[in-house]
Amino acid sequence: MTATPVRGAAAPPPVPRDAVIELRAVSHWYGNVVAVNDVSFALRPGITGLLGPNGAGKSTLLHLIAGFLRPSAGTVDAFGEPTWRHPELYRRVGIVQEREAVYRSLSGREFVRLNARLHGLDDADAATTRAIARVDLAAAADRPTGTYSKGMKQRIKIAAATVHDPEVLLLDEPFSGADPRQRLQMMEMLREMGAEGRTILFSSHILEEMERLGERVLVIVTGRLAASGDFRAIRRLMTDRPHSFAIQSSNNRAFAQALLAEPAVRGVELVDGRLVVRTDDFGRFTVAAPRVARDAAITISELYPLDESLESVFEYLVAR
Amino acid sequence: MAIWQARAPRMTEPAAGSIYDLGYRRYEGVRAGRRRAWWALYFDSLRAAFGLGRGAAAKIAPAILIGLALMPAIVQLAIGALVSADVELITHDDYYNLVKFLLALYCAVLAPDIVGRDQRSRSLVLYFARAISRVDYALAKYAAMFTAMLAITLVPQLLLFFGNALATPDFQDYLKEDWDQFLPIVATSALGAALISSVGLAIAAQTPRRAFATVGIIIAFVFTFVLAGLMVSELASDITRVTIFASPFSLIEGFTAWIFRVAPSDSDSFVLRAGYPLAAYAAAGVAVTVAGLGLLVLRYQRVEA
Amino acid sequence: MTVLIVSLTLRQLLGQRRTWLLVLLALAPVLLAVTFRFTTDGTRDAREFVADGVMRNVMVNLVLALAALIFGTAALGQEFEDGTAPYLFAKPLARWRIALAKVLAAWLGTAGVVGVSVIATGLIALAGGPMDLIIPAFVVAMALGALAYASLFVCLSVLFDRALIIGLIYVFIWEALITNLAPGAAYLSVRAYTIGIARALADTPASTFSAQLSGPASFAALALVVVLTSAYATYRLGSLELARRV
Numbered sequence: 001m002t003a004t005p006v007r008g009a010a011a012p013p014p015v016p017r018d019a020v021i022e023l024r025a026v027s028h029w030y031g032n033v034v035a036v037n038d039v040s041f042a043l044r045p046g047i048t049g050l051l052g053p054n055g056a057g058k059s060t061l062l063h064l065i066a067g068f069l070r071p072s073a074g075t076v077d078a079f080g081e082p083t084w085r086h087p088e089l090y091r092r093v094g095i096v097q098e099r100e101a102v103y104r105s106l107s108g109r110e111f112v113r114l115n116a117r118l119h120g121l122d123d124a125d126a127a128t129t130r131a132i133a134r135v136d137l138a139a140a141a142d143r144p145t146g147t148y149s150k151g152m153k154q155r156i157k158i159a160a161a162t163v164h165d166p167e168v169l170l171l172d173e174p175f176s177g178a179d180p181r182q183r184l185q186m187m188e189m190l191r192e193m194g195a196e197g198r199t200i201l202f203s204s205h206i207l208e209e210m211e212r213l214g215e216r217v218l219v220i221v222t223g224r225l226a227a228s229g230d231f232r233a234i235r236r237l238m239t240d241r242p243h244s245f246a247i248q249s250s251n252n253r254a255f256a257q258a259l260l261a262e263p264a265v266r267g268v269e270l271v272d273g274r275l276v277v278r279t280d281d282f283g284r285f286t287v288a289a290p291r292v293a294r295d296a297a298i299t300i301s302e303l304y305p306l307d308e309s310l311e312s313v314f315e316y317l318v319a320r
Numbered sequence: 321m322a323i324w325q326a327r328a329p330r331m332t333e334p335a336a337g338s339i340y341d342l343g344y345r346r347y348e349g350v351r352a353g354r355r356r357a358w359w360a361l362y363f364d365s366l367r368a369a370f371g372l373g374r375g376a377a378a379k380i381a382p383a384i385l386i387g388l389a390l391m392p393a394i395v396q397l398a399i400g401a402l403v404s405a406d407v408e409l410i411t412h413d414d415y416y417n418l419v420k421f422l423l424a425l426y427c428a429v430l431a432p433d434i435v436g437r438d439q440r441s442r443s444l445v446l447y448f449a450r451a452i453s454r455v456d457y458a459l460a461k462y463a464a465m466f467t468a469m470l471a472i473t474l475v476p477q478l479l480l481f482f483g484n485a486l487a488t489p490d491f492q493d494y495l496k497e498d499w500d501q502f503l504p505i506v507a508t509s510a511l512g513a514a515l516i517s518s519v520g521l522a523i524a525a526q527t528p529r530r531a532f533a534t535v536g537i538i539i540a541f542v543f544t545f546v547l548a549g550l551m552v553s554e555l556a557s558d559i560t561r562v563t564i565f566a567s568p569f570s571l572i573e574g575f576t577a578w579i580f581r582v583a584p585s586d587s588d589s590f591v592l593r594a595g596y597p598l599a600a601y602a603a604a605g606v607a608v609t610v611a612g613l614g615l616l617v618l619r620y621q622r623v624e625a
Numbered sequence: 626m627t628v629l630i631v632s633l634t635l636r637q638l639l640g641q642r643r644t645w646l647l648v649l650l651a652l653a654p655v656l657l658a659v660t661f662r663f664t665t666d667g668t669r670d671a672r673e674f675v676a677d678g679v680m681r682n683v684m685v686n687l688v689l690a691l692a693a694l695i696f697g698t699a700a701l702g703q704e705f706e707d708g709t710a711p712y713l714f715a716k717p718l719a720r721w722r723i724a725l726a727k728v729l730a731a732w733l734g735t736a737g738v739v740g741v742s743v744i745a746t747g748l749i750a751l752a753g754g755p756m757d758l759i760i761p762a763f764v765v766a767m768a769l770g771a772l773a774y775a776s777l778f779v780c781l782s783v784l785f786d787r788a789l790i791i792g793l794i795y796v797f798i799w800e801a802l803i804t805n806l807a808p809g810a811a812y813l814s815v816r817a818y819t820i821g822i823a824r825a826l827a828d829t830p831a832s833t834f835s836a837q838l839s840g841p842a843s844f845a846a847l848a849l850v851v852v853l854t855s856a857y858a859t860y861r862l863g864s865l866e867l868a869r870r871v
Contacts, residue, residue, distance in 0.1 A: 030869075059868075060868070063867075063868040066715065067715075068711070068714075068715075068866065068867040068868040069866050069867075069868045069869070070864070070866055085863060085864060087714075087716065087717050087718060087719070087720070088717050089717075090715050090716050090717050091717045093715075095711060095715050097708070097711055097871075099708040099871070100708075101707055101708030101709050102709070103633070103637065103709055103712070105636065105637070105640050106636075114629070114633065114712075115712060115716075117626075117629055118626070118629065118630075118712070118713070118716045118718060119716055119717065120626070120717065160712070377786075377787065381790055381794070384794075388798070421797055421798075421801060421802065422798075424797075425793060425794065425797055425798070428793065429790055429793075527642075530789070531643070531695065531698065531699065531789050532642065532643060532646065534789060534790070534793065535646065535691055535694065535695055535789075536646065538691065538793065538797070539646075539650065539691065542687065542797070543650070543653065543683075543687055543691075546682055546683055546686070546687060547653060547657065547683065549682075550657060550678050550679070550682065550683065551657075551660070554661075554674050554678050559660075559664065560660055560664055
């Protein structure tokens with residue numbers, strides 16, 4: 001699937017035939033705040049990442065898909081039925097909340113078993129054992145969840161959310177606060193589940209997490225869908241955009257002149273005693289700049305990008 | 321290009337580890353000091369109590385309760401205006417007996433907002449790391465609660481007093497004659513506010529959970545009052561009569577009567593007929609207030625929320 | 626399934642410091658009864674002291690109301706506050722089952738605490754004299770009152786974040802104050818229903834204690850309150866936007 005930045009008013013992309021979850025022109029607002037603004041996409045089996053800065057609407061979007069919020073406009077469907085007011089849906093959907101809430105006095109096993117029984121599973125005990133084994137908590141399963149560390153609480157939540165073997169798994173910021181090892185373990189687990197044919201959607205604001213896991217990614221900024229599709233293609237789009245760098249050198253003027261001769265350089269300005277270089281091809285530029293400096297016997301004392309933050313990347317995507 | 325000036329990392333040595341100057345600056349200006357901090361805390365607590373700065377829902381409860389507390393005064397003024405100024409249905413010395421449950425509710429609603437929010441958000445540590453000392457903190461909270469209680473103890477009485485004054489044909493005459501009511505009004509409302517604030521805050525400061533604080537306060541005022549009533553009037557033995565001193569409402573009733581110089585035999589209230597000298601209630605009232613304050617200060621010697 | 630939720634809720638309700646608060650609360654009338662036994666000189670009619678003084682003024686008005694408030698608002702409200710509500714709601718469970726389970730849990734907790742207190746108080750204070758069915762009358766009345774309070778407060782906690790304060794205002798202003806000023810308000814007062822039922826069931830002379838409502842009227846109104854509030858709670862749970870409450 002190619003990566004296409006989707007503009008707000010454009011028609012939603014055609015829905016793939018094996019779409020499990022579909023959103024069509026969904027908006028959600030409360031009072032004056034529009035949390036989600038005219039978002040359309042479809043989710044297929046496999047792992048999809050929901051990427052966006054804090055406050056972009058990721059949680060709201062997840063809540064809409066989970067049936068925890070009513071869409072103010074548009075439709076949110078899972079397996080062809082609206083998610084709102086549809087408790088039966090939860091037989092096939094598992095949800096892992098961001099908030100660290102568990103029934104503290106229950107042991108891990110009791111907690112997962114409770115969820116299994118609430119789902120009406122015939123063999124709650126076997127399902128519990130499986131789920132706990134999958135998250136690797138068998139050793140600590142009989143301790144009260146109140147004594148768990150943050151990472152363990154996260155894992156027991158995942159166990160509780162997957163005990164009924166759901167086809168869809170929604171995770172809200174599952175990696176926040178996880179140490180590197182826990183993160184790797186969780187990623188491996190999610191990869192396995194995705195390979196089993198489940199539809200997994202997880203949210204994050206860290207690009208690298210998307211990179212490791214996300215086959216597909218949805219980028220959401222201030223409630224609008226800024227990009228969707230294959231992660232690598234989007235990454236390329238994000239890196240193939242115009243870049244700006246600031247440079248401080250031993251001879252700014254001479255350097256500026258030399259740089260202008262380079263094809264990778266779009267423009268050079270002298271601002272406040274520094275050079276600001278704009279370039280379309282940052283790969284080429286990073287190779288060219290030191291070479292040009294060496295050839296001109298100029299020393300670079302500072303060189304840093306001006307718009308590498310996630311926010312500026314998103315802004316660029318939204319403004320396109 | 322202000323953005324990148326703040327962000328520019330200055331490299332000292334590329335190879336060795338270095339700390340980058342990201343442009344962080346210490347505040348070099350004037351620091352207002354402990355007094356200002358105390359007043360700031362006081363005002364902030366007061367605002368929190370009345371729900372200012374939060375949604376409308378937080379403002380409604382205190383507003384309704386104060387409104388209800390004004391009712392008896394309004395009723396009396398209406399009667400005075402419509403029927404006759406001589407009909408004294410509701411008098412100053414009797415006022416708190418009428419509204420006492422409202423006072424308890426008011427305290428139960430406000431106290432968890434004054435001391436509970438800092439505990440819930442675990443910001444006590446932050447406060448104590450500032451210029452303000454722990455005792456300062458406790459006193460500031462108390463002052464805020466006291467001020468808030470004063471709104472419901474003093475204002476209705478003042479309304480009644482000045483309303484009555486305005487209703488009479490000769491304003492000045494009324495003031496001259498009834499001036500001896502004014503100081504008692506202020507004294508009783510201040511003492512009552514002090515006592516209720518002290519007990520209420522001492523309880524509310526014990527727990528971050530609003531529900532516990534609220535119910536605890538209701539128990540401390542209403543429950544004790546009903547129990548004391550039963551102990552004194554129904555059981556009427558010497559041992560049980562003492563329980564009257566465990567009921568803040570009884571203490572208030574007692575010292576209000578003492579300050580207004582009400583003769584015990586005139587009243588059919590169980591408090592006044594319990595057989596203790598009225599001054600004892602005032603002494604006990606002060607003692608309980610101080611004890612409550614002590615508990616409050618003690619609580620903030622430990623930081624756990 | 627419902628039993629599962631009831632037991633889970635009870636476990637949450639009872640395993641906290643609030644239980645100690647309630648134990649203290651429920652002990653107070655018992656202490657009163659004990660004091661009564663030791664201080665009375667036998668000339669006072671125990672029945673009036675118990676029925677009017679203790680049962681009505683302390684048990685019904687205070688212990689029952691406060692216990693019901695604590696359990697009733699926490700049964701569902703605590704789940705929202707703690708963030709554990711999704712574990713219940715993101716399940717293929719009928720909403721009426723959840724509502725029913727919460728009401729039952731609140732009811733059992735309240736009735737349990739209050740029931741024991743009533744029986745103990747009554748036995749201690751009335752032993753050796755005529756009992757006139759005071760104890761069973763109040764046990765039944767308070768059990769029913771607890772049910773009405775439970776469903777009312779669970780319903781309130783579905784509707785409001787600060788159900789506790791609203792419940793407090795209901796008990797201590799509407800039920801305590803306004804029903805005295807406007808007797809018609811008694812038709813909307815669970816406290817009045819409770820006393821009414823107790824009055825109808827107890828065998829004591831009318832002078833012992835009085836009720837604002839008759840037995841049948843109390844019972845009917847109580848039943849109506851239970852049904853209506855439970856139904857409304859179920860209805861609102863059906864369209865509950867969890868993300869807004871948690």
